[in-house]
Amino acid sequence: MLVKDKLARLLMEAALQAQQRGLLPPVALPPATVERPASPEHGDYASSLPLKLGRTAGIKPLTVAETLVALLPSAPELGQVQVASPGFINFILKREWLLEQVATILEQGESYGSLDLGQGTRLQLEFVSVNPTGPLHVGHGRGAVLGSALANVLAAAGYQVETEYYINDAGSQVENFARSLYVRCLEARGRPAQMPEGGYMGSYVRDLAQEALKELGASLLDRPEGEALAELSRFGLKRMLDAIRQDLELLGVRFHVWFNEKSLFQEGQFPKAMAQLQGRGFLATREGATWFVSTALGNDKDNVLIRNDGTPTYFASDIAYHYNKFLERGFQRVINIWGADHQGHVSRMKAAVSALGIEPERLDIIIGQMVTLRRGGEVVRISKRSGELITLRELVEEVGPDACRFVFLSRSAAAQMDFDLELAKQESPENPVYYVQYAHARIASILRLAREQGLDWARGDPLRLEHPAELALIRQMLLLPEVVETVALSLEPHHLPHYALELATAFHTFYKQCRVLGKGPTSEARLKLAEAAKVVLARTLHLMGMAAPESM
RNA sequence: GCGCCUGUAGCUCAGCGGAUAGAGCAUCGGUCUUCGGAACCGAGGGUCGGGGGUUCGAAUCCCUUCAGGCGCGCCA
Incomplete structure (x- = not known):
C-alpha cells in the first residue's frame, strides 16, 4: 500500500x-x-x-x-x-523507516514500483493504427511513444495489457492508394495517366512504383486493370506495413497483435455487430443507406454505416472492431490513442459502444494533439497525401530513439507541441535525456570502480546514512510507485520524464556532496544507496521505453 | 456557426482546489588537487491571455471574452 x-x-x-x-x-x-x-x-x-x-x-x-x-x-x-x-x-x-527502504528497493529490483492496481484486468491498448498507405510521420511517432510507454506503466500497475495495431486494409483509401500506385507505374512506363481525386502525391509512391515494376514485372500493366490493381494493392500494403513496422521498431515500439480490418468481414464480426445494433433498435434505413441513430444517445447527428452502394463506412467497421474487442475477445477495458484529426469520431464511437450494450466507461479514448515540426524557425507542414513530408524515420535517425521518446513523452497528450529538430539535435549534450541517462551511467561507473577496488558493500547498513542529500535521494526514490499510480489512473505518461529528471537531480546532488568510494561503513552504506538509486533510475527509464546505459 | 483541446518565466513545458507558482534550455555569476564537469551551487526573470463569479483559499472550478490548433463527409 x-x-x-x-x-x-x-x-x-x-x-x-x-x-x-x-x-x-x-x-x-x-x-x-x-x-x-x-x-x-x-x-x-x-x-x-x-x-x-x-x-x-x-x-x-x-x-x-x-x-x-x-x-x-x-x-x-x-x-x-x-x-x-x-x-x-x-x-x-520516520528516518529509520526511510532508510530501511533502501534495502527494500534492492530486494525488489526491477519490480520496484510495480503495483496491483489493475488486479490482472484484461486491457487492450490500441495505438498508431495508421493506414498502410504511406510512411509514418512525426505525429504518428508521438502516438507510438505515448502508447508504448502507457502500456509499460499499465503493465507495471498490474493490468494484463495487450497492445494492438489496427490495419485499415479494407477501406476506400486502400483502393485510392492502389490506384495512385497504378498511375505511377503507368507513368514510369511512359504511359501518362490521371491521378485519382485525392490521390497519394508523395514521392514515395513513385519509388514504390519502380519497385513494383521490378518485382511484379512490367507485364502487370498489360493485364486487366482490376487484376493489376489487386496485385498492386497487395504489394503496396505489404511494403508499407513492413516499413511502418521497421520504423516503429527503430523507436522501440512493438505490438502484441497486428489486427486486420479485413478479418472483421472474413470472420463474420461485421454482420454480428450490425445485428446487435439492429436488435437494440439503433439502425434506420434512409435514402438507400443504413444509419446509426446516434442522436438517440445524445449525439448531434446520425451517421451512415452502410452506403447506398452497399459498402460499409469506416465507422461501421470500427463498430465491428469494437464489438470484436469487447464482446468476442472479452477485454474488460479498451484504450484507443487517436490523432487530433479523429476528434469528431470520439463521441460517436462512445455512443456506438453503449449502443452495443457495453458500459462506455470501459472505453477510453486519448486524443494526441498535433505536433508542429520545425527546423530552426521554419515550420514544416506535414501532410501525407500531398507534398513532401518529414518521416518518423528521419526524425529518429537524426535525434535518436531515446531523445525522441523523452521529448514526446514530456508533453501531455492534450497539448499541441513543437518539435524543433535543430534544437533536439543541437541540444544533445545539454539535453535532459542525457542528464537522466548520465546519472545511471555514473552510478554504473562507480559500482564498477568499487568492484575493481575489491570493495564489498553487501553488509553495508543504510541506517548509517544521515546526510540531507542522502535522505533527499531516498525520498525521491520512494516516489516512483506513486508516479506509476498517477500515470495508470490518469493515463498521462508525461509525469514520467518529469519524475526522471527530479530523480536524476537528487542523485547528482548527492554524488556531489557525498563521497561514495572508500573504506568503512559510511562508504558501504552509500554504495548500497547508489545501487538502489540505479535500480530506480533504470526502472523509470525502462517504463519510458528508454535505455539505461552502463556507460555513455 | 457548433464541438473538443490549448494559452503559465525570453523559449519548450510541468503544476489543474490548498500554505512564498516550478523544471529544462537560454542569460549572468560562482565551484574546477579525489568516485565520469554530459556535473554542482547561486542570481535575475511571471499582473498564470483579459474580465467577472464561486470558495476560508483559484493558475486550478463556473460564466464570459480574446488568440491559436483540430474536428463538424455515404474519407479514414
Missing part, C-alpha cells in the same frame, strides 16, 4: 474515533486526501482534511487538526506529525 494511502486511512480512523468520542459532530467525512506539499518545510506529506472538515463541522480547522493528531494511530512509517495553520496536518516520515 502506498504511504499516502496509508496516511489517509490513519486519518480516517482518527476522524471516526473523534466522532465516536463526541469530539467531532457526526457529519459526513470528506475523503481524506493526502498530498505532497510543495515546500519541504511542510513535511513529506500533508493533509488539508481539517480545513474541509472544519467547515461542515462548524469547528475551527486548527482545533480539528489538533483533535485528529491526538487520535492518530501510530505506524512504522510515521515520524513526527505537526499541525500548521490555518489547519494543515503535516507528516514527516
